[in-house]
Each structure stands twice: as structure tokens, then as C-alpha cells.
Amino acid sequence: MSRSRIAVVTGADRGLGLGITKRLLELGWDVFAGSYLADWPELTELRQKEPERLHVIPLDVASDESVRAASRAVGGKTDRVDVLINNAGIATRYPRTIHEEQVEEELLRIYNVNAVGPMRMAQAFMPLLRAGSGKRMCFVSSEAGSINRSFRDNWYGYCMSKTALNRGVQCLFDELRPDGFTFRLYHPGWVRSYMSGELNTEGDLDADDAARMAVAYFLRDRYEGQGIQEEDRLVMRDWMGREWPW
Amino acid sequence: MDQVVLITEVHRPWEYALVQEFAKKGWRVMGCSPVPEEEFQDAFDTDKIHIFTMDTRSRESVQQAVRRIQEHTCRVDLLVCGTASSQGREAAGIAKMSADLVLEDYQANTLGPIRVIEACLPLMDNGLRRIALLSDVQGSLGLGLSGAGTGYAMSKAALHMAYTMLHGDLSGKGFTFRLFEPGSELETGDSAEAAAAYFTGAREDEERVVMLDWRGQEISL
Numbered sequence A: 001m002s003r004s005r006i007a008v009v010t011g012a013d014r015g016l017g018l019g020i021t022k023r024l025l026e027l028g029w030d031v032f033a034g035s036y037l038a039d040w041p042e043l044t045e046l047r048q049k050e051p052e053r054l055h056v057i058p059l060d061v062a063s064d065e066s067v068r069a070a071s072r073a074v075g076g077k078t079d080r081v082d083v084l085i086n087n088a089g090i091a092t093r094y095p096r097t098i099h100e101e102q103v104e105e106e107l108l109r110i111y112n113v114n115a116v117g118p119m120r121m122a123q124a125f126m127p128l129l130r131a132g133s134g135k136r137m138c139f140v141s142s143e144a145g146s147i148n149r150s151f152r153d154n155w156y157g158y159c160m161s162k163t164a165l166n167r168g169v170q171c172l173f174d175e176l177r178p179d180g181f182t183f184r185l186y187h188p189g190w191v192r193s194y195m196s197g198e199l200n201t202e203g204d205l206d207a208d209d210a211a212r213m214a215v216a217y218f219l220r221d222r223y224e225g226q227g228i229q230e231e232d233r234l235v236m237r238d239w240m241g242r243e244w245p246w
Numbered sequence B: 001m002d003q004v005v006l007i008t009e010v011h012r013p014w015e016y017a018l019v020q021e022f023a024k025k026g027w028r029v030m031g032c033s034p035v036p037e038e039e040f041q042d043a044f045d046t047d048k049i050h051i052f053t054m055d056t057r058s059r060e061s062v063q064q065a066v067r068r069i070q071e072h073t074c075r076v077d078l079l080v081c082g083t084a085s086s087q088g089r090e091a092a093g094i095a096k097m098s099a100d101l102v103l104e105d106y107q108a109n110t111l112g113p114i115r116v117i118e119a120c121l122p123l124m125d126n127g128l129r130r131i132a133l134l135s136d137v138q139g140s141l142g143l144g145l146s147g148a149g150t151g152y153a154m155s156k157a158a159l160h161m162a163y164t165m166l167h168g169d170l171s172g173k174g175f176t177f178r179l180f181e182p183g184s185e186l187e188t189g190d191s192a193e194a195a196a197a198y199f200t201g202a203r204e205d206e207e208r209v210v211m212l213d214w215r216g217q218e219i220s221l
Helices: A015-026 A041-049 A064-075 A104-124 A126-131 A156-179 A207-219 B013-024 B059-069 B099-123 B150-173 B185-200
Strands: A006-009 A030-035 A054-058 A083-086 A136-140 A182-187 A236-238 B004-007 B028-033 B049-053 B078-081 B130-134 B176-181 B211-213
Touching (some): A015 A207, A054 A064, A064 A126, A104 A156, A156 A182, B049 B059, B150 B176, B176 B185
Parallel strands (some): A006 A083, A182 A236, B004 B028, B028 B049, B078 B130
């Protein structure tokens, strides 16, 4: 393994995660790309172009066992990870108001992937992240998790999962910031991706464009000087740089 | 006609105290608990209180209990959803986090109230139309307190989002809402009394989505 910087990206098969992986490779990073869809071709094709620096690892962030196995697989090839990018996420297929019966299996599945998945990843990859020079954790969240800007009446599972993710990241921040970790909590915009299982063709942003902006934010340091260390404040920002209220 | 309150998780001390407060006020109380109702047989000396077995972790159990409640009343004025899974089951810190417990907290503290509201809405059309949820300061993103178990804090934050969405949907249909932080067990008596007053009284800012503690202090969501 080269001595370049090393990132782990979840949900890298397609959409934003694939775009983030491509962009990191362009910038010279080594990438461990978590793959949930073994038969989806794009990541395999990218691997053929970058066999030295792209490592595809099977990963289901909703499974303790899978996440632990992925951590062991990465640990078998490197002794450190500089940046963890928690991108994997799913949206609802059954948007229902409280006047309709919620689809419980979906509510649990969305929470398990979107909110618990990043916590599993943080836990399992902690030794490798502590050994890295970046110590940076990035989380793809959503405006849908903002309580202060809530306007929906029928996306309970998705909105609740992103609010819970934001609170979970607050807990991580409180615990790990004193150890030198830095955090990026990010709303990527409405991306033409596969969040609901099928390609959303109506989104505002192309996945590769969204990935370029996300990676720029994930890798850039925040202001430090005049007695201020901006890394000491956890914020959620969007692709346009705007800060979102909790 | 007596007003009717449905309270969940009445096996817990705070919710139990709230049952007594409402009975004192002359309300009919439909108390629900995952503990079998037979165990409450001698707990209350008034015919104003009816206890039903309800495990809010199960939709089937919730629906079954609500069907039985309908045999006693055709109307629920006030619905109070208690806390099913408490803080303290999990240690703070990511190293000790159990994903299974995080999911259990969500099942109990977030999905539980949604199941109960979903099942009770048809009974609330003709009454006071008020929904009260018990929450915790640990769920507040605005405060971002440290020290809680991660799963518990996440489950309460998710509940606050559900509360906000419910408020946006139902307030236009005449519903009013209360989000309440009951405080520590040491304050149970005073807290339950304050809650009963808050849950039944009017508020001048019903349009606002707020959480209050038992002293009436506002907690940011």
C-alpha cells in the first residue's frame, strides 16, 4: 500500500458515494469503497482502472457483522484510515402521513441504515482512525433532519433517521473532539441518485458535481486563529456552504 | 360528561403518578402498560381508572388494546405517551455502544408513540384533541448535552422530529400538543402534578413547537 492518504467511503456502488470515490482517486487518495450491491458494475469498472488505489470491500452498514468484517478487511491492508465518509443512506418508498398506517419494516430499515449505520462504522473503524493523521469523520445527513426547518408530513422514517443521526454525531463530537477528531456534517442537496432504490432523475444536482462539492468540504480545514478554532463547533452545512439549524 | 385521558407506560412511577393526578381531577383514565393488567387489580380504589395491557413495541398489541378501550369509551380527549425505554441501559461512549440497544430505544421511544397515535386518532375527533409526549432533555439538539447513552439520545431526537411533523399536520385540524420533560424521579410527585395542569390547560402560543420541563422552563428542540 502506498503512503498516500487513505479514506473509507460507505455506499460507494453508485450515486453520490461513487462520485465521492472517483473524486478522491482523482485527488490522489487511496480509497476503501464499501460495496452493498455486488452485481452493480460501476465500482468494479472503476476498480479495473485504479487497481492499486481502489479497494472494494463488501459492506452492509445495517449489519454489525458486515461492518466488523469490513473493518478487519481494511485493517489487513493498512494500519490507519485518515478520513471516514459515511455516505450510505436510503430514502422511503412509502411516504405516509400519520393518517395512514406506517410501514414499520421500512421505518426500522431506514433508521438502521441512516442513523445506526454511521455509528457502527465509527465504532468499528475507531482504532484505524485513531492511528490516522486526518482523524476526520464525515456524515452525509440531510435538510430533512432539521427540526427547525421541518415542513414534511409524510416522510417520518427518513426525517427521523436524519435527526437521530445528527444527535448521534453530536454525541461523537462531544466524546472525540477532545482527542483531536474533526467532523463534517453535510447536506449534499437534492442529488440525482438512487436513494429510494431507483434513479431520481428530477434532482437538482448531478451526482459527480455533488460529490465534487462534498469532497471539497470534507477535506478542507476550517478557520483557526485569533483565539477561535472553528473545528470546536459542530455544524451542519449544505453544498452551497449554508449552515442549517438543528 | 367526564373527560377521558389515555396514558401509556403506567407501570412506570411517573406515569403511575400521572394516572392518580387525573383521577383526582375527575377524569376517566385509560391506563396502558406492558405489564399484565391483572397486576394492577388492587392498585387503584376508584372506578374512574381502567387498566389495559399494551406493549407499545408491538403494533398488534397497541391495536388490540385500543379496540378494548373502545368498549369503555368512544372518545379520548387527551393522549399521553410515556417513555418506554429509559436512559441508563447503555453506557455513554461509542466504544460501548450496542447497535441492538440503539434499535430497541428507537422501537420503544420513537415508534411506540407513533403506533399509539396512529391507533388513537379516530377516537380523538370529537374530544379535546390534545396529544402529549414525554421526552427528555437528552434528545435536544439545541442543547446538545453530553453524557447520555447514544441510542437513547438519538431516539428522543427522532421523537422530536415526529412531534414537529405531527404538529405541522394536525394543528390545522384542531389538535394541540404538549412535549414534556418530566425531570428526575425525585421530583415525580410535583412533576406529575405540574404535567396534569399543563396538559389540561390552555397555552397562549399553541402554534409554537416547544418542549417544557416540569418547572415550565422551555427547552430548545
